[in-house]
Amino acid sequence: MNTVINQVAPTLDIVKTKASELLAERLRIDVIEVDMNKKLTSYGLDSIDAVTMIGDLEDWLDIELPSTLLWDYDTINDVAQFIVENFESLVD
Amino acid sequence: MSLNQRIQHQAAHKLEHALGDPNNPDSIMSYKRVMELDEQESFQEEFYQYLLSLKTHHHYVPAALGGKFETYEQLYALGKVLARRDLSTAVTMSTMIWSTLVWVGGDKILKQHCADVTLSNNGAQCLAYSEEHHGSDLLANELTATEVEDGFILEGEKWPINRAARSEVVMLLARTANESGGRNLSLFFVEKSKIDCSTFTYISKVKTHGLRGCDICGIKFNKTHIPKSALIGPIGGGLEIAIKAFQVTRTLCASLSIGALENNLRVVMGFATQRRLYKGNVFDIPNARHHLTNAFTDLLITDALGSSLSRALHVIPKQFSVLSAVAKCFAPYKLDQAQKDLATVLGARFFFREKHKEGIFQKSLRDSQVVSLFDGSSEINLYSLTTQLSLLARRQDKLFAITAETTSSKLSNIFDASTQLPTFRGEKLDLSSHGRDLIMESWPQIIAALKHASGTLHNADKILFLAEMVFNKHQQNLQRIANHVEQKSDMQSPRMFKIAREYCVVHAAVCSIQYWLNNTQNSDVFINKADWLIVGLQRLLLELNIDIEISEQHLTQVSNELLHRSQAALSYGLVPLELPELSLIPAEEIA
Numbered sequence: 207m208n209t210v211i212n213q214v215a216p217t218l219d220i221v222k223t224k225a226s227e228l229l230a231e232r233l234r235i236d237v238i239e240v241d242m243n244k245k246l247t248s249y250g251l252d253s254i255d256a257v258t259m260i261g262d263l264e265d266w267l268d269i270e271l272p273s274t275l276l277w278d279y280d281t282i283n284d285v286a287q288f289i290v291e292n293f294e295s296l297v298d
Numbered sequence: 299m300s301l302n303q304r305i306q307h308q309a310a311h312k313l314e315h316a317l318g319d320p321n322n323p324d325s326i327m328s329y330k331r332v333m334e335l336d337e338q339e340s341f342q343e344e345f346y347q348y349l350l351s352l353k354t355h356h357h358y359v360p361a362a363l364g365g366k367f368e369t370y371e372q373l374y375a376l377g378k379v380l381a382r383r384d385l386s387t388a389v390t391m392s393t394m395i396w397s398t399l400v401w402v403g404g405d406k407i408l409k410q411h412c413a414d415v416t417l418s419n420n421g422a423q424c425l426a427y428s429e430e431h432h433g434s435d436l437l438a439n440e441l442t443a444t445e446v447e448d449g450f451i452l453e454g455e456k457w458p459i460n461r462a463a464r465s466e467v468v469m470l471l472a473r474t475a476n477e478s479g480g481r482n483l484s485l486f487f488v489e490k491s492k493i494d495c496s497t498f499t500y501i502s503k504v505k506t507h508g509l510r511g512c513d514i515c516g517i518k519f520n521k522t523h524i525p526k527s528a529l530i531g532p533i534g535g536g537l538e539i540a541i542k543a544f545q546v547t548r549t550l551c552a553s554l555s556i557g558a559l560e561n562n563l564r565v566v567m568g569f570a571t572q573r574r575l576y577k578g579n580v581f582d583i584p585n586a587r588h589h590l591t592n593a594f595t596d597l598l599i600t601d602a603l604g605s606s607l608s609r610a611l612h613v614i615p616k617q618f619s620v621l622s623a624v625a626k627c628f629a630p631y632k633l634d635q636a637q638k639d640l641a642t643v644l645g646a647r648f649f650f651r652e653k654h655k656e657g658i659f660q661k662s663l664r665d666s667q668v669v670s671l672f673d674g675s676s677e678i679n680l681y682s683l684t685t686q687l688s689l690l691a692r693r694q695d696k697l698f699a700i701t702a703e704t705t706s707s708k709l710s711n712i713f714d715a716s717t718q719l720p721t722f723r724g725e726k727l728d729l730s731s732h733g734r735d736l737i738m739e740s741w742p743q744i745i746a747a748l749k750h751a752s753g754t755l756h757n758a759d760k761i762l763f764l765a766e767m768v769f770n771k772h773q774q775n776l777q778r779i780a781n782h783v784e785q786k787s788d789m790q791s792p793r794m795f796k797i798a799r800e801y802c803v804v805h806a807a808v809c810s811i812q813y814w815l816n817n818t819q820n821s822d823v824f825i826n827k828a829d830w831l832i833v834g835l836q837r838l839l840l841e842l843n844i845d846i847e848i849s850e851q852h853l854t855q856v857s858n859e860l861l862h863r864s865q866a867a868l869s870y871g872l873v874p875l876e877l878p879e880l881s882l883i884p885a886e887e888i889a
Binding site: 253274 | 688732789
């Protein structure tokens, strides 16, 4: 991952919106159907999909995230919260 | 010091000679005895006990914990020797590798305990992940471990499991939470001698196409109590540790495929050089020689990939979600095909369960087909690669666009076999490479190095020509991946599976060229002159649907070397080891 100088943490809402879009894309559902408080596993997101979606988020934010983030934080809200709160330490 | 004298090959060399000439019926693992046990579908107990007497199992325990394990490169070399003799025995012995689960996920106390158990002569292990109704879908597993005050209660069964009955330790993956998700499984180090034996039973042995003597059966737990100390890592950490350990074992699977081919190539060379046909021998027939030469080349190319990646485990462990899948997809696929081509040279004898070399060819052919199924099938590994292609492509596309040369000391540490490897750090393994693949990223450095070597290294200009073709094809594939992502197409489509397979083929090309560039000081004349690499790259290009003609002289050089190594009883890998076989020169009457 390239080092990003002066990278600014995105807002919680932006991360939540993007994560919802990525989830909808991966599951081929309409983004309106994504409930940010619903457990990701209840959508049928399997373990590999979860790791892959982390890659999509990493690519979008240009940061490195824990590979098991979606196993440990299981709603869009929780995932977004983690990213925003830990953003500085996640930037290489 | 030449490479074959280096430490990574010493244990393999010693083991070869301790096992003796397989043609000699008095040798411990003679073809005759190996075939007798296979015909009886009997477990290889006498071979296993002999290997224990040689302390072969000590190579699976880190030196810091009292064992002999230093590097995966050593284990890779040992795996080739065992698989050459008898894949059933290799597979039985190599279950010790499941101690990796503890090295990766266990605490200090469990690590030392696992080391002590493994080093004892009664520490055989088995891996119990699979369940009859769930195959590779581990998250659907039903066997439960319910936490109680003083431990866990196991309920359910695992099947099919290699060494389920003939093991002391069951490395058990069990459900510890009812919810779905990556944290519903945990791993346990279950010692049979420490649990109530009335609470578990075995499910009878499965009849198999190959590995007929192996103890492939099942185990069923019925309210089995195990202590809290049996837990490996945290509760819910099972799937993560399991996948990480697979990254090690999938990489080492390449050694099993190479060992099996090493044996059968020697068996067919024995036939081809001694069988009199049409006023010559079989080796004189151009098409037969062509198959033999190709098999030898494929073995060398796969050895470049396998040995480099077994070294890379120490240098870039974080990238093994990609690299282990590459090794697992490439080696069995490529070498199973080579074995089938060899069968055509052996003619009717490929079908015999006796006569030429006691009929060992068909056994080795049958046994080796199972390697592609171990530790997640090749298809599962290709699937895993398809999920990572978009990130890999984006990163490499950016790097190649600016023709960034990777001048990492890590690269030379991976490929220069004379450099010392750092201690393996299992905690660095990761479920995602985060888009990184240092080896594939080294393409610009390879092209620059080949241009620089043109005129100084033998055949460098020809290798540059072929390398550029492979690199161009790889760049086209990166573009196809990018287009696929942009169009939001299914990343698990057959088209992406094909590109994932081609990614593995390109990787084999990178590893082979890097191996050659980095070992010119230590290799013999044949490796340095690189005819094998030219033939190998031409064959890899064929797999990328590019048909390039090369000069016949390169094929002749490779076939001459094949003949030389066969007659001088030298192994066929990149680092030729002296084998205990007798020379093939005396002709024998073949029935």
